[in-house]
Amino acid sequence: MTKRLLLGNDAFCEGLIAGGVRFYAGYPITPATEIAEAMSRRMPEVGGTYVQMEDELGSMAAIMGASATGVKSATASAGPGMALMQNELGQAIAAEIPLVVVNVQRAGPGIGNATRSGQMEVMQSRYGANGEVPAVVLAPSTVEEAFWLTLKAVNLSEMLRTVVIVLGEGILGLQRAVVDLPDDYDEIEVVNRPRPSVPPREFLGNYAANELSEVPPIADFGSGYKSIVSSVGISRRGGGDISILGLAVDDQDFTIRRLHQKLLDRKNEITLFEQLMTDDAEIVYIAFGTQALSAIGAMHEARARGIKAGVLRLISIWPFPDEVVRACCAKARAVVVPEMNLGQARLLVGNALANTGIKIVGVNRVDSITIKPVEILDKTTEVLS
Amino acid sequence: MNLHNEMPATRAPKKKPDLQRPLDELVELYATVPDKAFRYCPGCGLGMAQSAIMRAFHRVGVDITKVATAGGSGCYSVMGHYFQSSHIHGSHGRGCAYATGLKLARPELTVLTLQGDGDLLAIGGNHFIHAARRNIDITVICFNNYNFGDTGGQFAPTTPLGSKTDTSSLGMPEPAFDACKLAIGAGAGFVARSTVAHPAHLTKMIADAIEWKGFAFVEVLQHCHVLWGRRNGMPEAMDMMRFYTDNSVLNPSRIPEDEHFDIPVYSEDEKNVKFVLGVLHKERKPEFTEEYAKLRAKAMAKMPGKVQS
Numbered sequence: 001m002t003k004r005l006l007l008g009n010d011a012f013c014e015g016l017i018a019g020g021v022r023f024y025a026g027y028p029i030t031p032a033t034e035i036a037e038a039m040s041r042r043m044p045e046v047g048g049t050y051v052q053m054e055d056e057l058g059s060m061a062a063i064m065g066a067s068a069t070g071v072k073s074a075t076a077s078a079g080p081g082m083a084l085m086q087n088e089l090g091q092a093i094a095a096e097i098p099l100v101v102v103n104v105q106r107a108g109p110g111i112g113n114a115t116r117s118g119q120m121e122v123m124q125s126r127y128g129a130n131g132e133v134p135a136v137v138l139a140p141s142t143v144e145e146a147f148w149l150t151l152k153a154v155n156l157s158e159m160l161r162t163v164v165i166v167l168g169e170g171i172l173g174l175q176r177a178v179v180d181l182p183d184d185y186d187e188i189e190v191v192n193r194p195r196p197s198v199p200p201r202e203f204l205g206n207y208a209a210n211e212l213s214e215v216p217p218i219a220d221f222g223s224g225y226k227s228i229v230s231s232v233g234i235s236r237r238g239g240g241d242i243s244i245l246g247l248a249v250d251d252q253d254f255t256i257r258r259l260h261q262k263l264l265d266r267k268n269e270i271t272l273f274e275q276l277m278t279d280d281a282e283i284v285y286i287a288f289g290t291q292a293l294s295a296i297g298a299m300h301e302a303r304a305r306g307i308k309a310g311v312l313r314l315i316s317i318w319p320f321p322d323e324v325v326r327a328c329c330a331k332a333r334a335v336v337v338p339e340m341n342l343g344q345a346r347l348l349v350g351n352a353l354a355n356t357g358i359k360i361v362g363v364n365r366v367d368s369i370t371i372k373p374v375e376i377l378d379k380t381t382e383v384l385s
Numbered sequence: 386m387n388l389h390n391e392m393p394a395t396r397a398p399k400k401k402p403d404l405q406r407p408l409d410e411l412v413e414l415y416a417t418v419p420d421k422a423f424r425y426c427p428g429c430g431l432g433m434a435q436s437a438i439m440r441a442f443h444r445v446g447v448d449i450t451k452v453a454t455a456g457g458s459g460c461y462s463v464m465g466h467y468f469q470s471s472h473i474h475g476s477h478g479r480g481c482a483y484a485t486g487l488k489l490a491r492p493e494l495t496v497l498t499l500q501g502d503g504d505l506l507a508i509g510g511n512h513f514i515h516a517a518r519r520n521i522d523i524t525v526i527c528f529n530n531y532n533f534g535d536t537g538g539q540f541a542p543t544t545p546l547g548s549k550t551d552t553s554s555l556g557m558p559e560p561a562f563d564a565c566k567l568a569i570g571a572g573a574g575f576v577a578r579s580t581v582a583h584p585a586h587l588t589k590m591i592a593d594a595i596e597w598k599g600f601a602f603v604e605v606l607q608h609c610h611v612l613w614g615r616r617n618g619m620p621e622a623m624d625m626m627r628f629y630t631d632n633s634v635l636n637p638s639r640i641p642e643d644e645h646f647d648i649p650v651y652s653e654d655e656k657n658v659k660f661v662l663g664v665l666h667k668e669r670k671p672e673f674t675e676e677y678a679k680l681r682a683k684a685m686a687k688m689p690g691k692v693q694s
Contacts, residue, residue, distance in 0.1 A: 023486070023489070023490050025485075025486065041684075044677075044680055044681040044683075044684035044685065045684045045685060045687070045688050046685075047681065047685055048681075049489045049490065049677060049681070051485065051486075051489055053482065053485070053515070054482075054511050054512060054515040055511060057479065057482070057512075058479070058482040058485075058511070058512050058515070061475065061476075061479035061482030061483050061485075061486065061512070062482050062483070062485050062486035062489070063486055064473070064475065064483060064486060065455065065473060065482070065483035065484060065485065065486025065487040065488075065490070066486035066487065066489065066490035067486075067490075068453075068471070068473055068483075068486075068487065069453075069486075069487055069490045069491040069494070070490075071490040071491070073486070073490070087476055088475075088476060088479065091475055091476045095473075095475070200450075219471075221453045221471040221487060221491065221494060222450065222451050222453065222471065222491050222493065222494045223450075224450045225450075225471070226417070226450075226469055226470070226471060227471040227472075228465075228466060228471065228472050228474065229471075229472070229473045229474070229475075230472075230473070230474035230475070231474075231475075232462075232474050
């Protein structure tokens, strides 16, 4: 391991490279621009390709093309760029193309405030694209975690044949920290997508599944197999070639359910979280991303004051870890959810703790000023009194 | 449309080698025949365009497993499924962006985009002009049927001025794009136009485009008698074929490099419509994937064997 002073956005890049990403298509956007800048330099160095596309739609489409040839691919964006990407994002998830997208969240709707940070895309990450697509979303809290989690995102995307979103934040992307990086990325174990094991003539297509939990093999373009990548009614149950004659309704049902079930059946491998002193906690702070650090600070202060506080730091946000939330709040009387939005994660926590009688309150800021531990403490006193 | 009936095997061999080969053989080599009917309307020009592409594959001698196609939404969008090559059937208009990723990631692939006029020039216009600007070695084939056929015949950026469509029932009030001029302006190295009424010529144009090192564009005038033709006095497929043959001016199919013919596709005067067919523009310039390979070699030489910076 080598200690390096690293920008958060560079940590995303190094995580992608360590995970084996060799194709990056980007479009500059604050506060994610440094990722494109670093990738334009790093991709050719490691034998990969960087291309600057004409817009975010183009970036997503280009990485979808590149990934279809078997090259691990990624892009990054923020704010309105992520909004534009939703079109192709849903397309890639439905077409089951492994990709990683880093969203360095800025604040505000529309073009928002480019240079300010937020956590306002929790729901967009899951519900942004049309047509009931699932999502896998990971949210790092520190620069070092940004590296390891992005690496993990690449592996998950390959394992699950889906798009994994790394939900960063402006203040994470633009902060520098000393981090431990592996000396040799080649020694890191990476996951590769399932590829066909049968000869081309017997290959039933990229969507040949019979079970809802299946992640079927995908053939690289140019590898001798006829590889059709599509989200248009291609997933006839059990495969077989083109189903361009129209998809039967039960096959449509199977297709959409399988996209979700393949993730849910592997939820244990996707779900990452950190729990601190939750065993006896009567108040649990549930937070993610940079604001989880404030929650941890508040927890220590509360404990010093004799309040039994604990923290559940959500690292995987989607699929939302309901069971983990319930387990961590077994002894809780109340839950505080501090986040840089008006209560998106609180909604999910509330859903997980429905009918438990646990009081759920939020500490919410949308002014891009980091929530201070004292604000969480104030809320703690208020809710416990 | 039934490809097998288009050219009976009993037909006497012609001089042109591309047309001489029975379609059955080409279908065997390059196509996957769906278990039921083709999805084109009876008499649609797409079937002819498809067979021209297969003939072009044969003429160039491509390895079909090394061919990748990309396309989005439209009447043409099923065509990619009918070839033995790999295909991205993606969202509307992104064909050129998919192709850019495909070609950059695997430069050894022969990459084509199959796109309609609405797909390529309306929603996908940005990707089209930028792929042309990059001069990336892909072949963009635009099936121009003057309207959005898949949605029932609304006007497209190519709909001739004054003509009637679903959304211009009183006559198209907007001037049309000349797709070839747009491609030339955006920096395409090879630009050609042909029609489905000139199958041998069309085959040659597509073959030349595939062989061209760099961005190549072929506009295929492909009739939609069912929607555009019916509303504009040409209700039968043959009416529109005649429309193309009667109003076409054939350029020499091979022009010297670094030259182009500056003749508009649509004249202002409706009565004097002329389509200029043939290669309209040829210009050699550095190809993007090759240039990038040089850049990559330089960058890798700087840090031999190191993955981390």
